[in-house]
Amino acid sequence: MSRAIPVLPEPRSQEAHEHVKRLRDELYRVRAENPGSGYELDAFVRYMHESALLGLSPTALPQYSPVESDRFFARVVEGPDRHRYWSNNNLVFPLNNGRSQNPRRWWWQHEHDVELTLYDDVTPTCGDRRCIAPWHCQVGRQAARLRYSDEHMLGGLQVLAMRLGHGPSESEWAASGRKPTASNFGLRFGSWTKAIRAAGLTPHGRGRKHA
Numbered sequence: 001m002s003r004a005i006p007v008l009p010e011p012r013s014q015e016a017h018e019h020v021k022r023l024r025d026e027l028y029r030v031r032a033e034n035p036g037s038g039y040e041l042d043a044f045v046r047y048m049h050e051s052a053l054l055g056l057s058p059t060a061l062p063q064y065s066p067v068e069s070d071r072f073f074a075r076v077v078e079g080p081d082r083h084r085y086w087s088n089n090n091l092v093f094p095l096n097n098g099r100s101q102n103p104r105r106w107w108w109q110h111e112h113d114v115e116l117t118l119y120d121d122v123t124p125t126c127g128d129r130r131c132i133a134p135w136h137c138q139v140g141r142q143a144a145r146l147r148y149s150d151e152h153m154l155g156g157l158q159v160l161a162m163r164l165g166h167g168p169s170e171s172e173w174a175a176s177g178r179k180p181t182a183s184n185f186g187l188r189f190g191s192w193t194k195a196i197r198a199a200g201l202t203p204h205g206r207g208r209k210h211a
């Protein structure tokens, strides 16, 4: 997205504050008229950018941005191979309730609509330690030790398929004792069937009838 960012009048001046206030009003107007649209995101990014130039802390934003996910996704940066990064080196996302959270953890909970406990770590398994994409992460205390690239996971499916003579089912994968566990394929690729297709194989569900 390329967009010219308007130049701020005199930083920290009364005029500059008025300018940011106008951007905030504009954000509210756009949000009311086109909720969830690209216009809303644009207005939000513009407002955030210029209030940051004014030295307003991002933690001051919750009172202006009741929609937490707006603030969150405005700070997510797309990377290659479906990696996603946090726009800041500090992995901290200020919540609307005044507390803050690791963005990888926030996104995982948002994506899966679950509450994690303090004992659950969210760790990338794609080999990129900066990645926060929920589809590249796994939850668990042991997660840090398990790092599998997409290639490694799909290669494992192909190797087992060659032995079985067909695309393995989830239970065949489990019975083979291979890692990572079948549920990780679902988290990474959307579903077991999608993982099988991503490996260039034909799904061969156990007990399922084929036309």
Ligand SMILES: [Zn+2]
Pocket (backbone or CB within 6 Å): 082, 083, 084, 124, 126, 128, 131, 132, 133, 136
């Ligand atoms: Zn990744």
